[in-house]
Amino acid sequence: MLALRYTFPPHPRCPAVGLWGQLRMVSSSSSSSSTITAVDDDQLPVIRVPQQLQQKLKRGAGNQVAAVGLTLAKPGRLLIVGKRPQLNQHSGRIFGKFDQVPLVSKGWKHMKAAGDYFTINNTRTRPPALPGDQGEEEEEEERQKSSGKAPSFSSLGLCIELQDALDKMGISRPTTVQSQAIAALMRRKNILCAAETGSGKTLSYLLPLMHTLISERLVPTDADWTGPHGLVLVPSRELADQVCQVAQSLASNLNLNVQTVGGGRGLGNVKLTLSRGQIDLLISTPGILWKALKRDFISLRELTYLVLDEADTLFDASFVELLEGILNHTQIASNVSETHGVERKAQLVVTGATFPGGVGELLSKITDLGSITTIKSKGLHYLMPHVKQKFTKVKRADKLSELLQVLKQLAKRPEFGILVFCNNAATVNWLGYILEDHRIKHFRLQGNMVAEKRSSIFDTFQRGLVDVLLCTDIASRGLDTRRVEIVINYDFPPTLCDYIHRAGRVGRVGGKVLGTVISFVTHPWDVELVQKIEASARQKLMLPGMESKISEATTKIIAEL
Structure with missing residues (x-):
């Protein structure tokens, strides 16, 4: 039984209020109405609060409590702490x-x-981004583990070589975003992955991309063709080098040729890089790739996998014209059936933490928007x-x-x-x-x-x-x-x-x-x-x-x- 004590202040227009002295408010689950019981001076009067009113107060309405100057604060850690x-x-x-x-x-x-x-x-x-934390999510993860349904890289269908590479990198299980993105990409779907920063989006697209390259061992149909099977576009050279390091770590024992080109190296060095045999995966910035395309240093005719990473920046006004020119040199699949066969088209992956308004308009020029599956994390924009x-x-x-x-x-x-x-x-x-x-x-x-x-x-x-x-x-x-x-x-x-x-x-x-x-x-x-x-x-x-x-x-x- 919950008891709240309150002392009515004397009121100049209602002196009788002072006669009541102190009142005790006692909650009662069986009372259907509030009652005030008069007692002698040795016992305080009792106000019985109905259960419905108690529940209303607990939900934070608090109007009746505020009327008598009481505050019901929920216990727990402080979210906001300030000078006042x-x-x-x-x-x-x-x-x-x-x-x-x-x-x-x-x-x-x-x-x-x-x-x-x-x-x-x-x-x-x-x-x-990691599955399971405190409270309900942790309980759900334990239930999944006990039932054998907890996601793992092997359950997502990745080849054993990639699983071994992940073990060497100290990565034992996928994040929530990775589980959803890899599952969709392994089914050859085009995806738009909108997830908060630091959630592991890089591995989300690299792992299924490399799985495809390993399992199919694609051979160019044109003997004179110079170009990659997989292309990752990023907005900066620093990010291109970083993605390349991760990709090379995964491909260390896979016999895959991973290369990167970026601004500041000069077109001569770019031409030399692109001429070093068949490239399985190329990581590039838009500016230097566009220059290479215009000079016929590279072709995207047999591209099978296209990733637009940090798309919120790539679709910005400073990049969007370059991006549109590059996309016009590609053929993006509009359905799963077009990702197979001799005349296969490229699977599309668009990732980012936010997206500007022109994304849908530009993508509609190169593929059917209905073919794109959007994966959106719950914590996005919070x-x-x-x-x-x-x-x-x-x-x-x-x-x-x-x-x-x-x-x-x-x-x-x-x-x-x-x-x-x-x-x-x-x-x-x-x-x-x-x-x-x-x-x-x-x-x-x-x-x-x-x-x-x-x-x-x-x-x-x-x-x-x-x-x-x-x-x-x-x-x-x-x-x-x-x-x-x-x-x-x-x-x-x-x-x-x-x-x-x-x-x-x-x-x-x-x-x-x-x-x-x-x-x-x-x-x-x-x-x-x-x-x-x-x-x-x-x-x-x-x-x-x-x-x-x-x-x-x-x-x-x-x-x-």
């Missing part, structure tokens, strides 16, 4: 449809808000629940001192990496000079650098030879940053999409730490984005304005597994 404790929120708090959502960042456009902060705590202990995210309102003049203070504190943990994001190359260079003055060892990575130098810098950072990397958003798309523990947004990103990608550099599958994102909030337009992020976190909703990009792009082709 009255605005903290427990992870179990649920807002009604018409409830007003309190925001720490509500008044941050005022100059006096400097110094205020709040943190969104992580509510999960590992990336949600804040990552396993990553702690802190937001601090600072004056523009104080940002540098705040950054130096954070970096000097984190210098005590040299085993993990730190990414510091800026919105432009000039800020990266300026910060670099400041860190040099303070003897903080670091590297810089920005788009104005020569491509070969950029690749060398990121490789050095990955190997742990330097722990602080100052960078622009060139490092936020697709790169493997499992050793990164801290992401610092020195400049707050201009869009929510950019925030998702930057935050996705920590808490990745296979990483040793969950990681933390620290953001400095300065300008009014920064505050507007932070308010959307905070409201989404408190209400446990998708970030606003993101779902429209998916639905606009894939309205005609969504067929979730």
Whole structure:
């Protein structure tokens, strides 16, 4: 039996209220109506609360409780923690449809808000991309294991050679996204895979691609043909090198020729690379591939597998014309039957964490949209629940001192990496000079650098030879940053999409730490984005304005597994 105690305050217009003294509210499952029982002075009167009202209070309605000044707070870990404790929120708090959502960042456009902060705590202990976590998902995974239905790479039909390669890489089981994507691709379907960063999308397309190359051992029908059987397009040279390393690790004992070409190497080197015998798998950036196609260095006539990785960037205005020109040189299958036989067409894979509105329009020019199966993860466009995210309102003049203070504190943990994001190359260079003055060892990575130098810098950072990397958003798309523990947004990103990608550099599958994102909030337009992020976190909703990009792009082709 639950008892709540309340003392009625004296009321000047109703002195009789004071005669009641103290009341006890006692819940009763058998009462159908509230009753007040008058008793002598030695015993308090009793109010019996009906069961229906109790359930309403537990669901968070709380109107009757608020009327008498009581608060029913659900126990549990704090989701939102800030400088002002009255605005903290427990992870179990649920807002009604018409409830007003309190925001720490509500008044941050005022100059006096400097110094205020709040943190969104992580509510999960590992990336949600892994099947099973706490609570119901873990129980479901145990049920699957006991019934023999837990997904594995062997159950997905991959050849034994690839399974051995995965064992050497220390990968024992597929992520949720990998299970769904590999199963669809093994059935020769075209897919659009929309999943959060760090969920293992690279292996999702590489494994079935290589399985096809191994099992069929394709031979060119044209003796003079120079071109790949499989093609992976990525937006940057750094990502191309990374995907190539993963592919070569898988193909080390498979007798497959894996090559990569990217900007900055010169057309002579590209021609030499493409002339080294039959290429089974080519990883390339759009610009250099388009130049090679125009000069007849390469042909895509017998392409059997086409992957557009980080499609949200490839379909951006800076790449879309190049991409359309490349797609016009390919033949994409419109149904499963066209992926077999002598005149087979290419199977299409489109992957990304977000999608701009022109995806469906462009894809409709090369294939039947009805042939594309969309795989969409449940966590897409939500804040990552396993990553702690802190937001601090600072004056523009104080940002540098705040950054130096954070970096000097984190210098005590040299085993993990730190990414510091800026919105432009000039800020990266300026910060670099400041860190040099303070003897903080670091590297810089920005788009104005020569491509070969950029690749060398990121490789050095990955190997742990330097722990602080100052960078622009060139490092936020697709790169493997499992050793990164801290992401610092020195400049707050201009869009929510950019925030998702930057935050996705920590808490990745296979990483040793969950990681933390620290953001400095300065300008009014920064505050507007932070308010959307905070409201989404408190209400446990998708970030606003993101779902429209998916639905606009894939309205005609969504067929979730």
